[in-house]
Amino acid sequence: MLGLFQGKDRLIVHGKAPYNAEPPLDRLRAAFLTDQADFYVRSHGDIPDLDADSYRLTVDGMVAVPLDLSLADLKTRFAHVTVTAVMQCAGNRRADMLAVAPVSGDPWAPGAIGNAEWTGVRLADVLHAAGIDADDERHVAFESHDRIADTDTRFGASIPLAKALAPETLLAFAMNGEPLAPEHGHPLRVVVPGFAGIRSPKWLARITVQDRPSDNPMQTDDYKLFPPDVTAETADPTHGLTIEAMPLNSAICEPARGATLKAGRHAIRGYAIASDRAVARVDVSTDGGHNWAQARIERDTDAPYAWTFWEIERELTTGEHELAVRAWDSAGQTQPAAPDDTWNYKGYLSAAWHRVRVTVA
Amino acid sequence: MLGLFQGKDRLIVHGKAPYNAEPPLDRLRAAFLTDQADFYVRSHGDIPDLDADSYRLTVDGMVAVPLDLSLADLKTRFAHVTVTAVMQCAGNRRADMLAVAPVSGDPWAPGAIGNAEWTGVRLADVLHAAGIDADDERHVAFESHDRIADTDTRFGASIPLAKALAPETLLAFAMNGEPLAPEHGHPLRVVVPGFAGIRSPKWLARITVQDRPSDNPMQTDDYKLFPPDVTAETADPTHGLTIEAMPLNSAICEPARGATLKAGRHAIRGYAIASDRAVARVDVSTDGGHNWAQARIERDTDAPYAWTFWEIERELTTGEHELAVRAWDSAGQTQPAAPDDTWNYKGYLSAAWHRVRVTVA
Numbered sequence: 207m208l209g210l211f212q213g214k215d216r217l218i219v220h221g222k223a224p225y226n227a228e229p230p231l232d233r234l235r236a237a238f239l240t241d242q243a244d245f246y247v248r249s250h251g252d253i254p255d256l257d258a259d260s261y262r263l264t265v266d267g268m269v270a271v272p273l274d275l276s277l278a279d280l281k282t283r284f285a286h287v288t289v290t291a292v293m294q295c296a297g298n299r300r301a302d303m304l305a306v307a308p309v310s311g312d313p314w315a316p317g318a319i320g321n322a323e324w325t326g327v328r329l330a331d332v333l334h335a336a337g338i339d340a341d342d343e344r345h346v347a348f349e350s351h352d353r354i355a356d357t358d359t360r361f362g363a364s365i366p367l368a369k370a371l372a373p374e375t376l377l378a379f380a381m382n383g384e385p386l387a388p389e390h391g392h393p394l395r396v397v398v399p400g401f402a403g404i405r406s407p408k409w410l411a412r413i414t415v416q417d418r419p420s421d422n423p424m425q426t427d428d429y430k431l432f433p434p435d436v437t438a439e440t441a442d443p444t445h446g447l448t449i450e451a452m453p454l455n456s457a458i459c460e461p462a463r464g465a466t467l468k469a470g471r472h473a474i475r476g477y478a479i480a481s482d483r484a485v486a487r488v489d490v491s492t493d494g495g496h497n498w499a500q501a502r503i504e505r506d507t508d509a510p511y512a513w514t515f516w517e518i519e520r521e522l523t524t525g526e527h528e529l530a531v532r533a534w535d536s537a538g539q540t541q542p543a544a545p546d547d548t549w550n551y552k553g554y555l556s557a558a559w560h561r562v563r564v565t566v567a
Numbered sequence: 568m569l570g571l572f573q574g575k576d577r578l579i580v581h582g583k584a585p586y587n588a589e590p591p592l593d594r595l596r597a598a599f600l601t602d603q604a605d606f607y608v609r610s611h612g613d614i615p616d617l618d619a620d621s622y623r624l625t626v627d628g629m630v631a632v633p634l635d636l637s638l639a640d641l642k643t644r645f646a647h648v649t650v651t652a653v654m655q656c657a658g659n660r661r662a663d664m665l666a667v668a669p670v671s672g673d674p675w676a677p678g679a680i681g682n683a684e685w686t687g688v689r690l691a692d693v694l695h696a697a698g699i700d701a702d703d704e705r706h707v708a709f710e711s712h713d714r715i716a717d718t719d720t721r722f723g724a725s726i727p728l729a730k731a732l733a734p735e736t737l738l739a740f741a742m743n744g745e746p747l748a749p750e751h752g753h754p755l756r757v758v759v760p761g762f763a764g765i766r767s768p769k770w771l772a773r774i775t776v777q778d779r780p781s782d783n784p785m786q787t788d789d790y791k792l793f794p795p796d797v798t799a800e801t802a803d804p805t806h807g808l809t810i811e812a813m814p815l816n817s818a819i820c821e822p823a824r825g826a827t828l829k830a831g832r833h834a835i836r837g838y839a840i841a842s843d844r845a846v847a848r849v850d851v852s853t854d855g856g857h858n859w860a861q862a863r864i865e866r867d868t869d870a871p872y873a874w875t876f877w878e879i880e881r882e883l884t885t886g887e888h889e890l891a892v893r894a895w896d897s898a899g900q901t902q903p904a905a906p907d908d909t910w911n912y913k914g915y916l917s918a919a920w921h922r923v924r925v926t927v928a
Contacts, residue, residue: 431899433850433859445861447847451898481898482843486808489794498794500806532908537812537842538792538916542903547893555899 207255209389211243220312224249224355228317235459235475239382240320247389248295250361254351254409258393267414270337277393284327289374291399291511292479294319296429296449299556303545309553316457316560321513324397326378330371338415346370347420348396351409362422365398365405374399374511399511400482402449404429434549451481454541455557456488456533463562469524478514478533485514487534492520494528495543495559522566529562568616570750572604581673585610585716589678596820596836600743601681608750609656611722615712615770619754628775631698638754645688650735652760652872653840654767655680657790657810660917664906670914677818682874685758687739691732699776707731708781709757712770723783726759726766735760735872760872761843763810765790795910812842815902816918817849817894824923830885836878839894846875848895853881855889856904856920883927890923
């Protein structure tokens with residue numbers, strides 16, 4: 207089916223089927239909580255047409271009491287929890303890796319990210335209701351209602367049990383106080399704060415506790431991080447790093463890349479995110495990274511998985527300027543200057559300094 | 568007083584008073600648990616001469632029940648816990664930052680680090696016994712028996728309450744099953760796994776729960792991370808990042824820098840550490856970082872705060888070679904190639920690729 211906001215001209219569309227789209231960066235930066243209408247969509251197949259009234263969720267595998275729950279069961283049996291957290295695609299900012307060498311996948315700008323208040327129930331509460339034995343070696347596998355494009359395989363992925371039991375990990379039925387739109391996983395999705403979006407399946411059908419990661423191709427083959435010297439021909443998926451937690455990243459949302467500005471004082475604004483750590487500092491350069499100034503940062507200290515907004519005003523004189531941003535995390539790590547050392551043929555985890563050229567007329 | 572192992576010619580001495588010394592890297596890499604005799608020593612004043620029998624620990628501040636405990640009280644009232652964890656100086660590998668520009672402080676090689684089994688009691692248990700109210704805004708300040716060199720001020724530092732209550736944070740009385748040597752904090756020290764050593768005071772005298780960080784100069788002025796453009800003259804300590812969690816790092820321990828080797832197959836070995844994350848991959852280059860191969864890694868999965876050992880064999884032909892190592896953490900972040908962007912005038916958190924030139928004759 208079509209997404210609720212699809213074709214309404216709010217997003218930059220990378221693909222119609224599967225539907226993949228991201229917002230313009232100025233609209234993304236306009237609000238700390240991203241509207242569903244402005245929230246990026248990453249699909250691997252058609253958007254399922256699911257009826258909330260007849261929806262069922264299965265919980266099985268290594269549990270004492272398998273569950274078969276309606277949405278109403280889920281909402282009445284478990285406490286409702288709201289967590290503000292970023293969701294981002296492992297391919298966010300992939301376009302910047304293309305500057306090094308070709309990569310597979312859609313050329314996402316820095317808009318394959320959004321920040322929402324997710325409301326749902328704790329996955330931990332559901333797993334405990336199913337009588338899970340909290341063995342650290344276990345994995346929680348998810349299966350969705352959507353089928354991976356051009357296959358008969360349903361979408362699936364898994365997370366380690368420890369993250370499944372973490373208090374921030376939800377089965378969510380609402381974003382920013384509204385029911386999930388079809389393209390955002392209606393009626394129920396997983397939300398794994400800090401992890402790449404791939405581990406937060408939409409249109410959730412089944413949760414299986416097992417002693418190994420999911421055997422779905424999304425888990426076993428795709429979404430693996432390789433070194434720069436590995437190619438599609440030489441890659442052995444079992445040697446790649448399974449992408450879970452996302453790296454430190456930041457982006458300039460305003461002004462836009464290629465903008466022509468008047469000489470004078472301009473606000474430079476963007477976001478930064480540090481996965482399970484805090485963003486400790488954000489530096490902005492207007493000369494391609496030779497000199498830096500510290501931006502003001504704005505965050506919700508009660509929401510460690512939300513993004514950090516940053517802003518700085520700089521005087522821009524006539525000519526060409528390369529703006530750049532880099533964030534620092536609470537362990538004193540910063541982003542690499544160039545994407546060369548982290549380049550990988552799938553274009554994942556693109557997190558070098560974000561550079562934006564502007565012309566001042 | 569003198570350290571138990573001081574002057575026994577096992578360590579490379581940077582300063583005698585205060586006593587600061589680190590082991591040769593081949594000896595450091597020889598065992599997964601670092602002997603006290605081989606463990607780096609970072610002191611800020613004279614080593615106190617403390618008697619375990621008359622030792623007292625005070626717990627006060629924002630607690631319901633202030634405590635005054637002997638070492639025997641501590642050992643009998645609270646459960647004993649052993650945690651394997653790295654301790655490292657915020658200045659570890661500072662020598663590599665000197666290549667960019669002068670920095671203050673001792674020119675530590677990559678030996679200002681060690682990994683030990685620490686035995687003690689959980690700081691959380693002691694704080695709960697003192698009737699602490701677990702308010703996230705609080706800090707736990709430590710005061711030690713040693714005085715900062717050339718001052719009358721006792722050494723002090725603090726950590727956020729959340730880290731003080733974490734299960735890995737200990738008040739330790741033993742390393743690798745032996746009582747702490749004088750230079751390692753006899754009879755009791757703090758151990759804050761994942762944080763820089765500065766937040767793990769030795770010769771602990773007092774624990775104070777308070778609504779602000781410690782006002783000790785070690786907390787307010789020293790051990791702050793600044794951007795490269797800040798100098799000793801321009802630095803405002805309130806603008807620096809308080810160093811707590813340590814960044815991803817790795818080092819080549821064998822062969823030694825400047826070694827002359829025979830042509831043939833050589834083992835290259837070292838350590839890697841990722842603070843509160845896991846080391847996901849270690850790459851080694853024998854041509855200064857142009858080409859990389861993945862090293863085998865060895866770790867204790869039950870000890871997330873221990874270091875990771877790595878090893879690889881490479882054929883080295885006659886001539887000069889620049890060996891290099893870089894680690895990747897579980898969030899897909901890696902170390903910067905050069906120290907330029909992270910250079911800071913105090914030389915903290917030196918974590919660029921570790922490079923070792925060798926000659927093959």
